[in-house]
Amino acid sequence: MSTGTLYGVGLGPGDPELVTVKAARLIGAAGVIAYHSARHGRSIARGVAAPYLSGTAIEEPLVYPLTVETTDHPGGYAGAIADFYADAAARLAVHLDAGRDVVLLCEGDPLFYGSYLHMHKRLADRYRTEVVPGVTSLSAAAAVTGRPLVEGEEILTVLPGTLPAEVLTERLAGAGPAAVLKLGRTFEKVRKALTDAGRLDEAIYVERATWPTGRVAALSEVDPDSVPYFSLALLPSSAGPVRQPESPAPSGTGEVVVVGLGPGGRGWLTPEAQEAIAGADDLVGYQPYLDRVPPNPRQRRHPSDNRVEAERAAHALALAAAGARVAVVSSGDPGVFAMASAVFEAAAEPRFGAIPVRVVPGVSAAQAVAARVGAPLGHDFCTVSLSDRLKPWEVIAERLSAAAAADFVIAIYNPASRSRRHQLVAAKELLLAHRSPDTPVVLGRDVGGAAESVTVLPLGSLDPSTVDMRCLLIVGSSRTRVVERADGSRSVFTPRHYPAS
Template sequence: MTGRLYGVGLGPGDPDLITVKAARLIGQADVIAYHAARHGRSIARSIAMPYIRPGQIEELLQYPLTVETTDHPGGYQGALDDFYVECAARLAAHLDEGRNVVVLCEGDPLFYGSYMHMHKRLAHRYPTEVVPGVTSVAAAAAVLGRPLVERDEILTVLPGTLPGEVLADRLRATDSAAVLKLGRTFEKVRDAFAGAGRLDEAWYVERATMDGERVVPLKDVDPEGVPYFSLALLASPAERTFTPEPESATTAPEVVVVGLGPAGRPWLTPEAQDALATATDLVGYGPYVDRVPPNPRQRRHRTGNRVEAERARHALDLAREGRRVAVVSSGDPGVFAMASAVLEAAADYPDVPVRVVPGLTAAQAVAARAGAPLGHDFCVLSLSDLLKPWEVIADRLTAAAKADLVLAIYNPASRSRTWQLPAARDLLLEHRAPDTPVVIGRDVGGPEESVDITTLGELDPAKVDMRCLLIIGSSTTRVTAQGTVYTPRRYP
């Protein structure tokens, strides 16, 4: 069983920019290999040093030459090719013995990286994985604080070793550019920028993220002492033409009435999530506001449960001041909730736009948990007589029962309203069989969720509170042997 070869990108120089995966592999490797110039000091090893553990085998791959001349019969490239063959053989000896080898590489291993010479010679023979790293180009843009490219702009990466006229032609034809391998090529590169008419746009970045980092306009750089670890950069032309909005400019004010669904983020629509995220102010009944994760950028206005009109006007007043207000409701804001209250109040605020964002309502949530009891015609009623007289509720219950509609009943009971549900049950039994299926959904989607199936004749009002929703079936509603409730789409 052979070892595994890893080409590990170290990023531009700051050890904190090594990826988590790269750090893990460095620490686990049997062999750490790294290149160095003839002085023997390895920048790659210095970057990786915090992650190297005692006792690991180290292979120094020391170049026989860098830019000097050589008497090798194959010339400069021949000398390097022999060096790469010898290095590959040294690493292969470890791999053949089953040792995992990590080859360190500044930046990204396959972006002008020294590792690629080992990859070409070994990857076809051994299991190999390349771990990408932050490139010098990305690091330079980051320390410069300017975008490289936007939208459909073109980025051109060029080695400074190209002929000057080629560099100039490429610089004329691109939106953004990075020219690497400066050092001794600097004056030629600077002249190419000037010849392309782009010297005034160009920046010089030296040792990005390392000690001695320097960022200056390219035209101001002294050619003496320009290191290899530097590059010339043309940032996005869009950045140069962008005019920031005035500091006073804000998002257009509005009131958005947002449905939170019955409980929790999984029940929240993407549109509702966006409305909450972009709001400057949240307004609503306290427990509903508390369901939205706090954000110190936003102001939260918690109110009691029975001040809907005041809450609506407060939201509209905030929007008139230039705020972007989200009024939150449980379930769907248009079903026994805040949408109608806000729209009613908005008649006095013609200058304030109001938008309603739907939410999953309790009837849908309970029905889904039970099966499909709302599979045919149904009606939705609230048993609360706080805003309408009981006589109206009784007439509507009777009409729905006579019409053989499935009923979804909101607000069936509370601590102060206990007689309405028994009265409603008795009214329904005048027109509906005692074995009519009834679904009692409580806190659906929440930590105390329960869904009970009973019948109209056996419905116990004492087991129902304000957190419940009831679905009362029609004459066609059925309960399967598995306890699933459904109403067929066909009607006899």
């Protein structure tokens, strides 16, 4: 059997309409589509190619084991990445050996700082290869700034921002057009090199050229904390005026998207949630939740206190009515004791009846705590909030007793606060009326955050004084089990089978 062909397909700088006709044809006909992605699972390359995917191809995501963080790999960062590329090449070789063509997607141009290069070097000597060029980030940057890269006999210098500072300064000191790629974490070093070279005033900052969320600005005015990897510094030809786009005005077709951030860090954020946040003009939310979203100078932020859900929802809808794309951010899942209900309640008012509202789900706190110990939510379960701010304690007690009597696993939200201590004491007594003191309880605090801790203990040993608003409790059913593992850890699970009555 003859082997397949490896196609390195350039997708251009980000706008799907800048994908070439040939690239679109190959993507649509591919038997195997491969693409790189970060550990969160979102692939920029796949996102650009999405309009051209057939839906029937085998997909091979090549997930980087790390980006810039440290590793315990014996070879360090370089060793870990080398092993990853070797493994990725081996995975693609299996398809090629089986006679399947492989289309490897690559942002920009495959042979211009492209991720495809690493597979090409490992596979091109054994298999047929074909490279489909794409529009480079440099061409896109020139287009969105309205400035030529070079003209006449000018020489263009292209530098990666990862070079040592002194090398950057030396290369930038000469006159002539230049571009520095791969900014992100290198931005401050690059800005200093431009300053030392006496060229900072010439430099134009271009972020995500041709993307809807793209940005062009004088580099000297850019906040270093807002700079992503997909950005560059451009020192164009001296011909022509600099065209700086104004901040986009509201489009007149506003919407509200209620976005779940998950319970902790960026790793809990879904690709859909990332895209919703990136596409927003305005961000609305409780201050600590907004603080979890990296600042973007293009966006307006509207923080508020935790006890003004109705006002926050109405504010978001009013912004959307004026034409803004609004993201209301919420911890965990927005539909679980969070902002989605408040937004839809406000949207039911006639004045907001025409505003589109949608929800982007997130990982809930109950899911996160459960996952840390195993599968305590493996059978029927319910969730109950102990907060009596919006419902009377009598209702909470009645529901808690009914759930305990019905032998549900119970996830308890908002168990206690500084001013609300008696509810958990009373809840424990209600639970013990129906559950054994040996019933497993999972106590998760700040799961996904820097102060995360997870404890498994018997219900009878639960000390309410150790619980606060950062905690979530999962109280097991009569079937929930705790298993000691060989490594000394403990797993908690609720079997899916249940004895017949």
